[in-house]
Amino acid sequence: MSTSAATGDLDAWRSLPALQQPEWDDPDEIRAVAAELANQPPLVFAGECDQLKAQLADVARGEAFVLQGGDCAETFDGSNADAVKNKLKTLLQMAVVLTYAASVPVVKIGRMAGQFAKPRSKPAEVRGGVELPAYRGDAVNGFAFDAESRRNDPHRLLKAYHCSAVTLNLCRAFTKGGYADLRQVHAWNRDFVQQSPAGRRYEQLAAEIDRALTFMKACGANPDEFHGVEFYSSHEALLLEYERALTRIDHLSGLPYDVSAHFLWIGERTRQLDGAHVEFLRHIRNPIGVKLGPATSADDALALINRLNPEREPGRLTFITRMGAGRIREALPPLIEKVHQSGAPVAWICDPMHGNTFEAPSGHKTRRLDDVLDEVAGFFEVHQALGTHPGGIHIEFTGDDVTECVGGGQGLAEGDLHQRYETACDPRLNRGQSLDLAFMVAELYRKSA
């Protein structure tokens, strides 16, 4: 196959409807920014994307589990060492618990190092009678509610690229430089279990992991995998000018890869079969995901497979379902059944966040940890009933002690939300709630085994 036949038309999306794209005031300015981005070094390499694809193929076969998570919206201010370290630490802690419980490798994917753009329900926001454009993520405009900040500024795309580079560099250093040592990470979990009243109920599981580690040490096992982990980056491929500018032809294979992240997904609002996002992502060779909400039909899912993975390449396509706790048990089975019957290799991941958002009386957008957990429980139940593999979870969390979601071992109530509500978009689980979730999912995993 010639390169041009293999790559198809990477610009065909330009003639199709592209939802959720910012309008830029000056076409010359965005063209200049895109040209500058196209000149920047890649953030990830094609070989790394292929490696992740192979691991996602394992997930589709039931031989691995995905833990994907991070901020709803990363911010430029949040691209600092402490915030990144705390997030990574929490992700690693969750991964150890899940690895033990699932007894399969856990593929660790950050919603990090590129998650700077947001689709919005409404194009404008009104506060105190003043209407301004909605905040669309730091890659597009500013969070502050004033006209200058809310102006779309294409130079922010360059800053998003640089913040992604800084974040990914930190993640690579932390995960390869000893910070991710298995015994160290388990010691942090031990602290959580011992020091927080919330964590004590997980004493038994933590003690089992202790014994397993002691046993391995006694056997003399000390593989490289104990000292460092593979970490992958991901974000929603929302801003097509940005993603296109960071798409390169891999010199080894002659195929196009979007080098802005290892894994890209298409959101629930932009997954139209004849839309620009599906058209663009069908040409890149990264592993990709599509979010599926409760209105998705089995035929929609099959059509997406035919469009995005016509060759049925294992690991290429992941469906990230976000049905809501009240809907998952009826909405998910028809999708899985038909896809399974088709024989297409798909990894199924549960996003238990986006179908469970509501507004508290204080006006804060929030989520109940109980709903999040119920959706994950429904996900496991459905897969168990159908004999298919619950392939992973996709969550919005932070390593800090924010007060954005209610419930969990710390007993956060709606009245507490104002205390530390810091998200730039949707509510995230805090550190304790994330660890709660990991231990609870571990219990579910073991029950379903």
Ligand SMILES: O=C[C@H](O)[C@H](O)COP(=O)(O)O
């Ligand atoms: O993260 C997902 C969406 O961007 C978010 O839920 C949209 O929020 P909105 O309904 O406040 O626009």
Ligand SMILES: C=C(OP(=O)(O)O)C(=O)O
């Ligand atoms: C917008 C998001 O989700 P969804 O497309 O599922 O609404 C998201 O994950 O940030």
